[in-house]
Amino acid sequence: MEKTVKIEEYNPDWVSEFHQEKARIMEVLKNDSLCVEHIGSTSVMGLGGKIKM
Structure with missing residues (x-):
C-alpha cells in the first residue's frame, strides 16, 4: 500500500508534543x-515536517 508524504509547515506546537511523547517513552x-x-523531521525549528498520509 503506497502512502503519500506531505510537507507540512512548521508548527510551534510540535515542541510540546515532542516533550509529551518523550515523557511517555522515558x-x-x-x-x-x-x-x-528528537522525533523525525519535525525537530528543526522553523522547518516543515514530513507527514505520512
Whole structure:
C-alpha cells in the first residue's frame, strides 16, 4: 500500500508534543539509559515536517 508524504509547515506546537511523547517513552523504559533528542523531521525549528498520509 503506497502512502503519500506531505510537507507540512512548521508548527510551534510540535515542541510540546515532542516533550509529551518523550515523557511517555522515558516512562515505559524506566531506568534504561536513553536520551531522546528528537522525533523525525519535525525537530528543526522553523522547518516543515514530513507527514505520512
